[in-house]
Amino acid sequence: MKFVLTGATGFVGAHLHKYLQAQGHLVATIGRGFSQSEMIKTLQETKPDVVIHLASCFIAEHKSSDVDNLIQSNILFGSQLLEAMKITDCRTLINTGSTWQQYKGIRNNPACLYAATKNAFEEILKYYVSAENFNHITLKLVDSYGPEDKRGKLVSKLIESLVTGQCFELSPGEQKIDLVHINDIVKAYEVASSTLVQTSHKSLNTTFTLSTGQAISIRDIVRIIENISNQKLNVTFGAREYRKREMMDSEVLDPILPNWSALITLQAGLKGLIYGH
């Protein structure tokens, strides 16, 4: 298949780029700095079967100065992409959502402004679906982890602390997160792409969650890492407060992507990270 990918420099994007190429697919990328005409040029030259939109600016707790960047990155960039797709008649898209868009398990109840911009973009997308016959799947991501993660997220920080012995200050840690290994996530994008291409004439427009079906508390994750490594982690629970609107649980509102499941257990995934294989 032929793909155009946005967000190829991010954690998921970089892994996906590598994976799709390894599977023999052709992948072109559209970067944040692209003008609409540069987007059009890339789409015209690649003629992708599917456009995968991963680019986003994630900020859990925004400052007032972040508003501009959040809107530009998460709404304007994607809208320019949709318009460029319309012009070049590439109407098949995989969009990326987040369970942060459904705080407390309520649909369209964003946990933070980042999540609100994701909801907002989906309203723009609805126009292109309804007026311009776009086909799309939105893949709602829960929590991801894996090698070469430079996002400063929990798992990589815990494993870093395991190596350095440096103290890592945590919230009380009762929040449950649903960790999906990056190797499972990239496969989901390939499965969703095949589904879209095969059913495009039936106009598939829906959202699927990439969930393991099992959310685990941060306290339990720490325990699992300690068990695997046979080492005590230098963490202090309760050293910092929960975020204002902390995601305390990971509820699955949209069905799990058909023909896909998370195959890498947390045990295996963490073991791989700790022992570097």
Next chain:
Amino acid sequence: MKFVLTGATGFVGAHLHKYLQAQGHLVATIGRGFSQSEMIKTLQETKPDVVIHLASCFIAEHKSSDVDNLIQSNILFGSQLLEAMKITDCRTLINTGSTWQQYKGIRNNPACLYAATKNAFEEILKYYVSAENFNHITLKLVDSYGPEDKRGKLVSKLIESLVTGQCFELSPGEQKIDLVHINDIVKAYEVASSTLVQTSHKSLNTTFTLSTGQAISIRDIVRIIENISNQKLNVTFGAREYRKREMMDSEVLDPILPNWSALITLQAGLKGLIYGH
């Protein structure tokens, strides 16, 4: 009451500005060029009871070069406004919606990209309502008309054609529009403001439509103008096609604003425009 108003140079905004001042209210304005810090300054100096957000960029059929302007005007500007309101602890807002957001009477089914940006902004607003305890009413406008209308809309063009005798080319004209006189509309904003201020502790967050309850076809509007003026209008029906997603009817999905109704009949309103009183 004290108001901060956006979109004060537009048709509804200019009339509302004049009306609120005539009613003895204090009105400050925030213009499109305002930075976030200028917004904050205006809000801090005015300490408004209610912020009325009217500013918007309306484009019925967008070109690709319009995407940037639509997102900046209809999403970014409003988001900066909400953030400035949060910072200054002004949490009472009247937002302005449009029945174009509900093409064919289906909620969140935008007739055009403009309407999609309105839906998108409401997703941003939901965050401030849910996370920052904003109170708001969204007033969904149908079609407006009245004196000093420079928008080039149907009614003013018909009356212009009545004076000049110049030919006016129309679509087949079977689409029904719900025309509300500007003097009724400005009153609705005052009623909604009182409602919000009185019930702010109960956290009112809802949408009301400003409808006459009666949609009339363009063909009938032409007939009414001809009857009032006792003059034949130089119009050609069918000279141009319907828009791609023409709003053929004006369905009311959200309740009409309580304690308000459109008092000026179309007969009276048009008579006023034709005879200039």
